[in-house]
Amino acid sequence: MPIVSREHPEPSPAKPHEARRMAESFGVDAQRYDQARPAYPAALVTRIADGSPGPDILDVGCGTGIAARQFQAAGCTVLGVEPDARMAGFAQARGLDVEVATFEAWQPAGRTFDAVIAAQSWHWVDPTTGNAKAAQVLRPGGRLTIFGHVYEPPAEVAEPFAAAYRRAAPDSPFSSGPARRPLDVYRAAYAKVAAGIRETGRFHDTEQWQFDWEQTYTREQWLDLLPTTGGLTQLRPEQLTGILNAVGDAIDSLGGRFTMAYTTLATTAVRTGTP
Template sequence: MKPEQFGADARRTANEVAGDGGLAALAQLTETISALEWRRTEIIGELRRGGRASWEEIGRACGMTRQGATRRWSQQVQASSFGAAAGAYHRGRPGYPLSSVEWLVPRRARRVLDLGAGTGQYTKLLVEAGLRVIAVEPSEQLRKRLYEAVPKAEVREGRAERIPLEDGSVDTVIVAQAWHWVDPALAVPEVARVLVPGGTLSLVWNVRDLAEPWVADLDGILHQHSRHAIDTRPSIGEPFGQPERMEIRWSQAMTRAELLDMVASRSYVITLPEAARAVLLADVDKLLDSHPDLKGREEIALPYITRCTRVRLD
């Protein structure tokens, strides 16, 4: 877009932020652009969740095609959607096996960063293990729940691409159920920056065990509209060494209401238009009422595989 095509208000705002130019102005412009882009993603998410705009309309408003808008924002909209369902997220998301902490956090570690902490499911385990924990989470709604759930953690606003910590300030960085949302090109050097020499980056995901027939049926319902493939064995690359992997099989005891909250808190469910979301939740209700392994049960054991990766800073 040529400068003369910008609106007068946009040019005026840019000039006010930039002032007389120079490196300080460039840094300020960069901060402002990041904030504006974050807000634009929020607005797009609100439009999509409310079914108030198609991707074609959003693309037109942003000066691009429908395909371009979808490629650019569909994953970001899902990543930023959790605040809209903070209550369901906190009630329905599973915990993690304690043995994962023992494997992911080196025995010598004392100060740990929980990056993308959500409402504190993993943060709580780290605090209970006697660690000094800093929990960083971009969503204000999730941070409120995090403050309440884990008051002993130090909670800060931030994200993997811009971590609000000093260089070499933590022994271990934990990313639970969140690394697939980050931009590795920006996040990897940021994590390396805040780690002490020889520090550890540890990634963990809970994956539903589809070997259980009713869980496979549930998965089919959840992904009838969208399937977001998650790489739970990512390569990290320099300046980190070779990854080590481990899997833990376990199950989470849940009530029917908690299982429905788990479903409602998935990003691909939150971002569905309201009518499609209602149909999906009704289909899950039907499964709970009709499947021979589920009907009549007050408590349900949902099997998980917890996949862990750890890499050491060279």
């Protein structure tokens, strides 16, 4: 599901999991993606690990392994499933066991897990198939957790970005949206995910978690992160340059850095004991 800011646009179609070209565009620069994207709150990792019946975790859409490495550091054994071979290769080089496939096509071959996680990736999975498959591979008492960041840059950064994006890509479906969106929009998206999980009839009641934190970015750091986001990975170099220049000027006007208020949201549910 698209858990991103307007500065980080994602697919607007009703079925984003069908936008395969964008879904598999993030590997264009896997190293930059891994270095620039933020990690997840330690409290979230601990809560999932401690709330699962054992250490075996399946990471759906693991990307370069940002979340997976955090779970490994917490003592878990992680298997990643990732459709982009470039992202998977980067994760494998960093010590993660990864199988290259979409979650829908992936074959568990009888394997089961204590937890299934999806970090910033569940919107690329067909929700009906994904929920059913998660239930299939979870052991009784196993935990499914879908989570991601919500981050809205300050208006002084978000508005120049939105204007530059409209100039650079006026025909993009992302160019017509507001510069910033309220947190309730994202909470509603997670509530929709929770409803889909409940519809399987194979999970106990869902829970909604929220973790608030901050991170300060320099001009260089933010301009390194921006090209890794969905609305920018497919732009032509000249389009991207114009956007980055506008955002860079905006950050310079703030003294060369700004502080981002992050919220990490999660929907989680425990597998029932029935087969």
